[in-house]
Amino acid sequence: MDKYTIIRDNQEKSNYWTFNANKYCDGTICEHLVTGDYTIRGLEDKFTIERKANTGEFSGNITKARFERELSRMDKLDHSFLILEFTLEDMYSFPYE
Numbered sequence: 001m002d003k004y005t006i007i008r009d010n011q012e013k014s015n016y017w018t019f020n021a022n023k024y025c026d027g028t029i030c031e032h033l034v035t036g037d038y039t040i041r042g043l044e045d046k047f048t049i050e051r052k053a054n055t056g057e058f059s060g061n062i063t064k065a066r067f068e069r070e071l072s073r074m075d076k077l078d079h080s081f082l083i084l085e086f087t088l089e090d091m092y093s094f095p096y097e
Contacts, residue, residue, distance in 0.1 A: 005041040009033040015053055035073040036080065047079045055086050055094040
């Protein structure tokens with residue numbers, strides 16, 4: 001069985017995910033990704049994860065044309081995911097808390 005390698009976009013500077021090497025995975029490498037923050041080597045044109053760690057990051061992105069272009073590119077992939085690491089309650093209380 002071939003191992004997979006996770007690619008993390010080199011623009012993910014802090015609080016990023018790391019996938020450790022094990023019998024299935026070769027671990028995480030850091031490279032430039034055109035679309036998303038994470039993918040699997042060899043599946044860059046089929047699979048991506050775009051991650052938003054908090055409401056501040058999300059709110060700062062949703063009004064930018066760059067984010068809209070990112071979503072358009074994601075829409076063309078077979079498997080694309082937008083992961084929001086905060087709750088709906090966090091959204092309701094933003095930007096006050």
